[in-house]
Amino acid sequence: MTVSATWVAWLVASLILLLSTRNPIYLFVIIILLFILGARQARRKGRHGWVHQNLRFTGTMLILSALINTLFTHTGQTELFVLPDEWLLIGGPFTLESLLYGAVNGLVISALYLLFDVFNLSLSIKQITRLIPHAFRPLTVMTTVSLTFFPAIQERTRHIREAQMIRGNPMEKISDWLPILAPLLVGSLEDALLLSESMTARGFHARNDQPDNRLVLVGLILVVFAAFSGWLLRLFAYPTWISILLYSLGAVVLVVVLATAGKAQHVTSLHQDDWRRQDELAFTLLMAAGLGLIVTLVTKLDAGFSYTPFPRLDLPEVTLIGLCLSLIPGIPLLFKHHD
Amino acid sequence: MRFKFQGLIVNIIVFTLGILSLLAPFMLPQARNSDFSNASFPIIVSLIIILCVLLTLFEIQSAGLDNKMVAFLGVLIALNAGLRFLENAIPGPAGLSPTFFLIIIVGYSFGGRMGFLMGAMTMFVSGLITGGVGPWLPGQMITAGWVGQSAGLLHASLKGSRWQGKPAEIVVLAIFGGFWGLLYGAIMNLWFWPFLAGASGQTWLQNASLAENIGRYSAYYVATSLIWDVTRAVGNILIISLMSRAVLKIFTRFDRRFSFQVNQEQTQ
Numbered sequence: 001m002t003v004s005a006t007w008v009a010w011l012v013a014s015l016i017l018l019l020s021t022r023n024p025i026y027l028f029v030i031i032i033l034l035f036i037l038g039a040r041q042a043r044r045k046g047r048h049g050w051v052h053q054n055l056r057f058t059g060t061m062l063i064l065s066a067l068i069n070t071l072f073t074h075t076g077q078t079e080l081f082v083l084p085d086e087w088l089l090i091g092g093p094f095t096l097e098s099l100l101y102g103a104v105n106g107l108v109i110s111a112l113y114l115l116f117d118v119f120n121l122s123l124s125i126k127q128i129t130r131l132i133p134h135a136f137r138p139l140t141v142m143t144t145v146s147l148t149f150f151p152a153i154q155e156r157t158r159h160i161r162e163a164q165m166i167r168g169n170p171m172e173k174i175s176d177w178l179p180i181l182a183p184l185l186v187g188s189l190e191d192a193l194l195l196s197e198s199m200t201a202r203g204f205h206a207r208n209d210q211p212d213n214r215l216v217l218v219g220l221i222l223v224v225f226a227a228f229s230g231w232l233l234r235l236f237a238y239p240t241w242i243s244i245l246l247y248s249l250g251a252v253v254l255v256v257v258l259a260t261a262g263k264a265q266h267v268t269s270l271h272q273d274d275w276r277r278q279d280e281l282a283f284t285l286l287m288a289a290g291l292g293l294i295v296t297l298v299t300k301l302d303a304g305f306s307y308t309p310f311p312r313l314d315l316p317e318v319t320l321i322g323l324c325l326s327l328i329p330g331i332p333l334l335f336k337h338h339d
Numbered sequence: 340m341r342f343k344f345q346g347l348i349v350n351i352i353v354f355t356l357g358i359l360s361l362l363a364p365f366m367l368p369q370a371r372n373s374d375f376s377n378a379s380f381p382i383i384v385s386l387i388i389i390l391c392v393l394l395t396l397f398e399i400q401s402a403g404l405d406n407k408m409v410a411f412l413g414v415l416i417a418l419n420a421g422l423r424f425l426e427n428a429i430p431g432p433a434g435l436s437p438t439f440f441l442i443i444i445v446g447y448s449f450g451g452r453m454g455f456l457m458g459a460m461t462m463f464v465s466g467l468i469t470g471g472v473g474p475w476l477p478g479q480m481i482t483a484g485w486v487g488q489s490a491g492l493l494h495a496s497l498k499g500s501r502w503q504g505k506p507a508e509i510v511v512l513a514i515f516g517g518f519w520g521l522l523y524g525a526i527m528n529l530w531f532w533p534f535l536a537g538a539s540g541q542t543w544l545q546n547a548s549l550a551e552n553i554g555r556y557s558a559y560y561v562a563t564s565l566i567w568d569v570t571r572a573v574g575n576i577l578i579i580s581l582m583s584r585a586v587l588k589i590f591t592r593f594d595r596r597f598s599f600q601v602n603q604e605q606t607q
Contacts, residue, residue, distance in 0.1 A: 019382055072559065090558075116473035125467050138404045139396055139460070145413025146420065146464045153414075153421045174574070177437065178582050181422075185586065188414045189593045196410035196597070204406050213401040217345065220397055221352060224390045228356050231383050235367060254390075261397075 013290035021305040026326040027107040033330035034114040041121040062106035069102025134262030219257035226250030342402040389477040435574035446490030454487025520572030
């Protein structure tokens with residue numbers, strides 16, 4: 001799996017799954033799959049380091065989340081111990097239910113973090129940059145300029161730092177940063193000036209090349225309002241279909257607006273993703289799994305996704321559909337890994 | 340004039356919707372419902388915020404982002420992303436970061452639009468470099484963008500005053516940096532807070548007053564983030580006090596050099 005679109009489909013399907021479930025058993029399955037996938041994707045960057053770092057993060061999030069929830073939430077039937085009521089905010093019974101609820105929150109946070117970490121590992125910076133819509137060409141150029149200059153600036157920082165240390169600058173205090181920052185800034189701005197002159201000389205992007213974008217801007221404003229209103233109406237318990245309609249409308253307008261604005265930009269793609277057979281298969285499988293997940297959620301099939309330890313502590317329910325759907329993040333494991 | 344009006348409208352919309360989304364659990368009891376106060380809340384808010392960021396970026400781009408600005412900001416963003424690594428070179432307490440310094444000074448020297456771009460794009464490029472692309476990124480982008488944008492407003496409000504070019508200007512900038520050091524953490528926590536919150540009627544009290552919920556949020560903030568944010572605020576104050584005079588001079592010099600004009604008729 002090497003194509004950006006396949007990984008984006010994987011991210012979206014896994015994200016919908018993560019947002020739909022609070023069942024700790026499914027969350028454990030998702031986290032284990034993400035760890036296996038992440039360890040495979042991190043092969044070049046150091047598998048052990050990646051696993052240890054993320055195990056530490058997951059453990060910290062679990063403990064922190066469970067502790068914070070127990071500290072501030074005093075609901076539940078299984079009391080562990082009690083602090084005096086007069087202790088501001090934290091006073092009251094500390095319950096097992098609150099502890100478990102917090103731990104489930106920690107699992108969600110960890111899974112979400114791991115999901116994006118694996119996504120970052122799987123795509124190169126260039127691939128992620130290419131995901132920026134063509135409508136934002138000047139900003140994409142700016143990002144590319146930054147990414148191109150970054151290694152040179154790092155190297156220059158190292159040279160200036162070494163030169164300063166040879167001159168006796170101990171590099172211990174904040175004030176020691178200025179002798180690094182000032183020459184670094186001047187040198188970098190000289191580079192920027194040269195670059196802008198070269199770009200001008202080659203006729204790149206004069207200000208008045210930009211088409212009139214007022215309609216696109218109005219379209220984008222409508223998209224923001226559609227998303228916000230859909231969310232707000234959902235909060236106020238209006239029928240779900242109104243929100244779905246608004247979200248869909250917003251999505252359609254966004255696609256149309258970005259496509260229209262993108263067409264006005266002259267972009268040459270030097271690198272295209274190479275669709276292999278397994279990318280096509282993975283993409284189809286992910287789309288089918290995502291669709292299955294959406295159908296399950298919309299038709300409210302009992303997949304055991306919801307779980308709360310309140311008011312009484314119970315074991316989470318596990319169903320075959322739910323368990324199968326929680327395997328979505330592991331789909332890339334079915335395909336051969338390419339660096 | 341058209342771009343000023345257009346910018347004003349877009350900024351009002353973005354600021355209102357962005358803040359309303361983040362503050363929803365304080366103002367709307369419905370947003371404290373357990374369905375929304377957990378995993379879905381940060382993601383939906385992130386989606387709204389990413390749309391707001393796209394809207395602002397497109398407006399700035401349409402208002403005239405020429406190749407000089409692209410090159411200038413591109414290099415400065417790379418430099419600022421590199422400054423995040425300087426934190427490791429010269430160790431300081433947790434939370435201390437030189438990143439905001441350049442965002443504030445760029446916004447102050449070149450205006451709100453450039454400030455917003457500097458803040459938002461620094462976070463984006465740093466996210467790409469460090470593998471930090473995630474649902475937290477839109478929140479970081481818009482908040483850092485607001486840091487730069489408000490620095491532009493600060494400059495506009497000080498313009499023509501007797502403080503300009505005097506030590507008082509640096510003092511005002513340092514206070515501004517300190518204020519944003521705290522506010523940045525508080526805004527980012529608003530996004531993250533419902534993740535750690537309990538079910539309805541608990542951490543977020545569904546029927547509680549605004550003051551009571553602010554009290555609960557404050558307790559959470561003090562317990563989890565205050566020390567970190569105070570360090571960042573103090574760091575911003577120190578960095579701005581020690582370095583802004585020199586950097587402002589460098590920017591003034593380059594502002595003149597970057598103001599070359601291209602004769603379109605001759606180039607065609």
